[in-house]
Amino acid sequence: MAFLTFDVHHNKRQAYVTMGLLLALMLAFPFFAAQYGNSWVRIIDIALLYIMLALGLNIVVGFAGLLDLGYIAFFAVGAYLTGLFSSPQFAALLESVVNYHPAIGESLIALFGPDIQQNGIHLSVWAIVPLAGLVAGFFGALLGAPTLKLRGDYLAIVTLGFGEIIRIFMNNLNDPINFTNGPQGINMIDPIRIFGVSLAGEAGSQSTVYIGGYGMPSVNAYYFLFLALCIATIFITSRLQHSRLGRAWVAIREDEIAAKAMGINTRNVKLLAFSMGASFGGVAGAMFGAFQGFVSPESFSLTESIAVLAMVVLGGIGHIPGVVLGGVLLAALPEVLRHVVEPAQMAMFGKVIIEAEVLRQLLYGLALVAIMLVRPAGLWPSPNREQRPNAALARDDEKEAAAV
Amino acid sequence: METFVQQILNGLVLGSMYALVALGYTMVYGVLNLINFAHGDVLMIGAMVGLSILQLLEHHFPGLPGFIQLTIAILGAIPVAMLVNVLIERIAYRRLRNAPRLAPLITAIGVSILLQTFVMAMPWWGRSPLPFPQLLSSDPIMLGGAMISQTQVLLLVLAALAMVGLVLLVERTKMGRAMRAVAENPRVAGLMGVDSNSVIVATFAIGAALAAVAGVMWGANYASITFTMGVLPGLKAFCAAVLGGIGNIYGAMIGGLLLGIIEALGAGYIGDLTGGFLGSHYQDIFAFVVLILVLTLRPSGIMGERVADRA
Numbered sequence: 205m206a207f208l209t210f211d212v213h214h215n216k217r218q219a220y221v222t223m224g225l226l227l228a229l230m231l232a233f234p235f236f237a238a239q240y241g242n243s244w245v246r247i248i249d250i251a252l253l254y255i256m257l258a259l260g261l262n263i264v265v266g267f268a269g270l271l272d273l274g275y276i277a278f279f280a281v282g283a284y285l286t287g288l289f290s291s292p293q294f295a296a297l298l299e300s301v302v303n304y305h306p307a308i309g310e311s312l313i314a315l316f317g318p319d320i321q322q323n324g325i326h327l328s329v330w331a332i333v334p335l336a337g338l339v340a341g342f343f344g345a346l347l348g349a350p351t352l353k354l355r356g357d358y359l360a361i362v363t364l365g366f367g368e369i370i371r372i373f374m375n376n377l378n379d380p381i382n383f384t385n386g387p388q389g390i391n392m393i394d395p396i397r398i399f400g401v402s403l404a405g406e407a408g409s410q411s412t413v414y415i416g417g418y419g420m421p422s423v424n425a426y427y428f429l430f431l432a433l434c435i436a437t438i439f440i441t442s443r444l445q446h447s448r449l450g451r452a453w454v455a456i457r458e459d460e461i462a463a464k465a466m467g468i469n470t471r472n473v474k475l476l477a478f479s480m481g482a483s484f485g486g487v488a489g490a491m492f493g494a495f496q497g498f499v500s501p502e503s504f505s506l507t508e509s510i511a512v513l514a515m516v517v518l519g520g521i522g523h524i525p526g527v528v529l530g531g532v533l534l535a536a537l538p539e540v541l542r543h544v545v546e547p548a549q550m551a552m553f554g555k556v557i558i559e560a561e562v563l564r565q566l567l568y569g570l571a572l573v574a575i576m577l578v579r580p581a582g583l584w585p586s587p588n589r590e591q592r593p594n595a596a597l598a599r600d601d602e603k604e605a606a607a608v
Numbered sequence: 609m610e611t612f613v614q615q616i617l618n619g620l621v622l623g624s625m626y627a628l629v630a631l632g633y634t635m636v637y638g639v640l641n642l643i644n645f646a647h648g649d650v651l652m653i654g655a656m657v658g659l660s661i662l663q664l665l666e667h668h669f670p671g672l673p674g675f676i677q678l679t680i681a682i683l684g685a686i687p688v689a690m691l692v693n694v695l696i697e698r699i700a701y702r703r704l705r706n707a708p709r710l711a712p713l714i715t716a717i718g719v720s721i722l723l724q725t726f727v728m729a730m731p732w733w734g735r736s737p738l739p740f741p742q743l744l745s746s747d748p749i750m751l752g753g754a755m756i757s758q759t760q761v762l763l764l765v766l767a768a769l770a771m772v773g774l775v776l777l778v779e780r781t782k783m784g785r786a787m788r789a790v791a792e793n794p795r796v797a798g799l800m801g802v803d804s805n806s807v808i809v810a811t812f813a814i815g816a817a818l819a820a821v822a823g824v825m826w827g828a829n830y831a832s833i834t835f836t837m838g839v840l841p842g843l844k845a846f847c848a849a850v851l852g853g854i855g856n857i858y859g860a861m862i863g864g865l866l867l868g869i870i871e872a873l874g875a876g877y878i879g880d881l882t883g884g885f886l887g888s889h890y891q892d893i894f895a896f897v898v899l900i901l902v903l904t905l906r907p908s909g910i911m912g913e914r915v916a917d918r919a
Contacts, residue, residue: 271710273717350904356709357643358903361846365896368843376889506839510717517714558729565725572718576711577703 230431234424245423247539249495252430253488255531258515259437259524260484265513266522267450268477269457271360273509274347274367278482280374280504281343282336282489287390287499288383290332294324300382329396332490333433340486341479343370348478352471355460367509374501389500395422396429396494403429404497426495433491437484442524444480453477457522511568518571520582529584534571538564614754615876616869621760621829623868624767628822629845630852630860631774632693632815638791638855639804639811642701645716648842649723650693650816654823655740655833656733658685662741674743678762678828685820692723693816694809702805720839727835737834740827763825770821771861774814778857783810791855840892844871847899853912862910870894 237244257279264272288294298321302309313321327335347366351359378386395404403425405412413425444450452473455463464470493499511534519530542560549556575582629651636644658681665677700715727733744762748755778784789797790807798804826841827833844867852863875891902909 265710269710271713350900353907354903357713358850358907360713361643361843362896362900362903364843365847365899368840369893369896372890372892376887379887380885507721510721513714513717521710559735561735562725562729565721565728569718569721569725573700573715573722574718576707576715576718577700580707580711 234427238421242421242423245427247536249423249426249430251532251535252434253492254535255434255528256437256488257485257512258527258531259441260481261512262516262527264477264481265516267453273360273364275485275512276504276509277367277370278340278485279489281340282486283493283499285336285339286332286490286493287393289325289327290394291390291392292324293390295321296382304380326394329398333487336486336490337483341483344479344482345475348475352474371501371504389498391498393493393497514568514571518575518583520585523586526582526584538567610753611876613752615872617754617756619869619872621763623865624764625822625826626845626848626868627861627864628767628818629841630849630864631857632819633846633849634854634857634860635811635815639808642712646696646720648838649720650689651819651823651841652838653692654685654689654820655827656727657688658824659738659740677743682821682824685824686817689816689820690813693812697812724835737832740831740833742831759828766821770818787811844895847895850899851902851909853909856911859909859911867895
């Protein structure tokens with residue numbers, strides 16, 4: 205990938221040219237893809253959400269070296285937050301509180317007003333994004349706190365346990381007080397509105413969004429929103445990586461005891477890794493909820509956590525462009541397979557022999573095993589293992605010395 | 609009081625299955641310091657193979673007594689599970705013995721997915737839950753107000769036999785001594801002429817055999833199996849192994865039984881304890897709560913001496 209470089213420090217011009225080209229490509233993509241049907245843009249929309257998730261997990265796993273198998277729980281927290289705060293669900297919650305604890309219920313209604321009791325709360329995107337980030341970040345710290353002493357396998361299994369616990373609660377918190385509506389999930393979540401324009405299109409417009417006089421499909425509008433959030437995520441995580449905190453994470457990943465000896469407060473730094481990673485998951489989840497208009501516990505199973513981990517591992521643990529690549533490959537490829545493989549089998553054999561769902565699983569499993577055995581650093585590994593600013597320069601010097 | 613006895617019985621049945629699986633985790637951890645994340649799926653494979661054997665028997669030898677059918681199913685499932693687990697070690701772990709700790713963990717998760725995918729893709733297994741035939745009489749046995757089914761009695765007996773057999777193997781045989789030696793210090797064991805690779809293979813095989821027994825009995829007890837059935841029992845058995853002290857086989861047995869009892873009692877009483885706010889459908893939470901508590905309060909578990917921190 206010599207012509208693609210994101211190394212702003214050492215190859216400034218080429219890096220900016222690469223980024224500019226990519227951006228232009230990304231901006232043009234939906235207009236091109238929409239000619240072949242909205243489903244392709246939809247696939248990429250979901251892929252962008254997964255990339256955000258993978259980048260968030262990359263902070264925890266890639267930078268700080270803490271294997272988190274319950275990461276999807278934060279995605280769920282974000283999604284359920286939107287579910288609760290931008291659908292009629294909040295009214296159902298209030299109603300069950302009134303039934304179960306009349307005193308508390310009445311005072312809550314007095315506090316929020318009768319309108320909310322009828323229709324629920326409808327937050328705008330400008331409130332959802334920071335709220336989802338904050339709440340998920342809080343949950344991340346909550347998860348991190350008891351696991352600070354643990355490492356490796358133990359950490360993985362405890363985080364996995366946390367993920368399961370959150371899923372069990374999502375499944376069962378509908379009785380006696382209805383927070384999550386149980387296994388049925390929450391539907392009728394409002395589409396996102398930006399400056400009064402609904403990204404799902406107004407009623408009767410057949411999912412076309414009109415901005416000024418110009419109309420485009422709803423999936424395209426979401427595409428641009430997700431793209432913006434993704435770019436913001438990439439920007440923030442890459443700044444984080446080169447910050448003091450980022451270096452502290454790498455130090456902990458490489459040798460925790462040494463890091464501690466050098467005066468790094470490992471407890472706080474690890475907690476920050478958990479909660480910052482989680483907050484990206486929360487934002488992605490909130491977007492997912494609004495995009496789908498529906499959330500249910502099924503979307504947040506262990507398999508999804510593993511899928512996100514597979515993206516990070518496949519692309520290149522700790523390397524942001526690699527993680528993005530992994531996210532694109534593993535989020536989009538199975539969907540593409542679904543659109544290609546099943547029709548192809550139908551055409552060839554008259555029936556579907558290998559289902560797309562099986563292929564998707566196969567892809568994830570193979571990605572994890574094969575990458576670890578063959579290319580443990582990922583498809584697009586970090587160019588320099590150490591993230592010291594002049595490590596790459598030092599290597600160039602060595603090369604020259606060797607040539608002489 | 610009746611609920612109490614009943615829940616203790618349920619807990620023992622559940623716990624003996626956890627114990628069988630936990631032994632597999634703990635033995636592998638003992639020799640390799642590695643958690644075989646795919647172990648739960650070995651249980652699932654055992655159950656699937658057992659079911660297929662039962663279907664074949666039903667087709668070719670109808671009218672065999674249920675007890676004999678179950679025995680054949682278990683005996684048939686054991687070698688398949690052993691083979692699978694040995695293959696897992698060969699493919700996913702052996703090359704990564706000296707790699708960073710994250711690597712075998714990730715391949716293990718990958719192997720777990722691949723095993724599930726394999727079962728999902730097989731036309732005779734597939735994705736939907738499969739009914740597991742009920743071979744033993746469904747008349748319950750009454751024990752002082754509490755009920756226990758004949759399948760569950762058989763399960764308890766089998767689990768006890770398997771555990772006694774394992775203890776004898778580890779304590780009395782040459783292979784057992786080699787296993788203990790490798791667990792103590794693989795390098796020194798190697799210098800003393802122990803072939804650590806064959807010991808590791810044997811450990812994986814024995815663990816798989818126990819998991820296969822648990823898998824078939826799981827099917828017989830719950831009457832339905834699917835390709836994802838191994839995940840949760842596997843995780844809980846791991847919790848049990850940690851509770852007992854990972855690396856210690858007596859710890860795994862005690863931890864398994866204890867976890868089963870905690871879970872059954874928890875599910876039985878959580879409704880009363882929380883005033884109806886949480887109900888018995890929160891049963892799956894207890895194992896993880898126990899795990900978190902053990903790891904934060906006493907990482908070495910009940911019987912263990914190893915320190916979890918170093919994992």
